Amino acid sequence: MMGGLALLLLLGTLYPIEAAEVQQVSLTEAELGGNVTFQCSVSEEEKNVLYWYKQPLGCTIQTVATITFTKPTLRTQFNKPRFRVTQDSLTIMNISKEDEATYFCFYGSQFSHSFGDGVFLAVKGKIYLTCSVGATFDVRQILEI
Numbered sequence: 001m002m003g004g005l006a007l008l009l010l011l012g013t014l015y016p017i018e019a020a021e022v023q024q025v026s027l028t029e030a031e032l033g034g035n036v037t038f039q040c041s042v043s044e045e046e047k048n049v050l051y052w053y054k055q056p057l058g059c060t061i062q063t064v065a066t067i068t069f070t071k072p073t074l075r076t077q078f079n080k081p082r083f084r085v086t087q088d089s090l091t092i093m094n095i096s097k098e099d100e101a102t103y104f105c106f107y108g109s110q111f112s113h114s115f116g117d118g119v120f121l122a123v124k125g126k127i128y129l130t131c132s133v134g135a136t137f138d139v140r141q142i143l144e145i
């Protein structure tokens with residue numbers, strides 16, 4: 001199980017790893033209906049613009065929110081009461097299976113930009129590849145391919 005999860009974490013984060021230097025992805029486990037808050041630790045000078053990204057397993061990256069000169073805006077798909085964004089955090093409430101993904105921030109000023117550390121949010125229950133053809137796979141099926 002842990003081996004499978006590690007493989008999926010790798011698959012899910014290959015793009016950001018290549019796009020930036022090597023980044024850490026930590027693991028957070030949540031219960032259905034729980035809450036989680038992600039922090040993006042970045043200094044004042046570096047965050048003229050800050051993006052929150054979500055990458056569900058097997059899916060392309062989605063933009064969750066943008067914070068431009070301290071004004072936070074949730075993208076349409078995430079503009080629901082369950083999502084809350086502040087200048088340096090993203091909170092998801094009443095977590096559901098569809099929230100399972102790697103979350104990471106990207107920030108920058110006109111002088112530099114960086115990816116923040118990613119967090120893989122694992123939601124209790126089977127792991128699904130939500131965007132892949134055939135919709136859902138049990139992780140054990142994936143490992144048997």
Ligand SMILES: *[C@@H]1O[C@H](CO)[C@@H](O)[C@H](O)[C@H]1NC(C)=O
Nearest residue numbers: 032033034035036092093094
């Ligand atoms: C999640 O956060 C909301 C709003 O702060 C709170 O009402 C609710 O009790 C929290 N749920 C859990 C499971 O902690």
Ligand SMILES: *[C@@H]1O[C@H](CO)[C@@H](O)[C@H](O)[C@H]1NC(C)=O
Nearest residue numbers: 032033082093094095096097
């Ligand atoms: C939490 O989400 C479920 C669906 O995923 C919904 O049925 C339920 O009403 C929600 N609970 C709250 C407190 O919003």
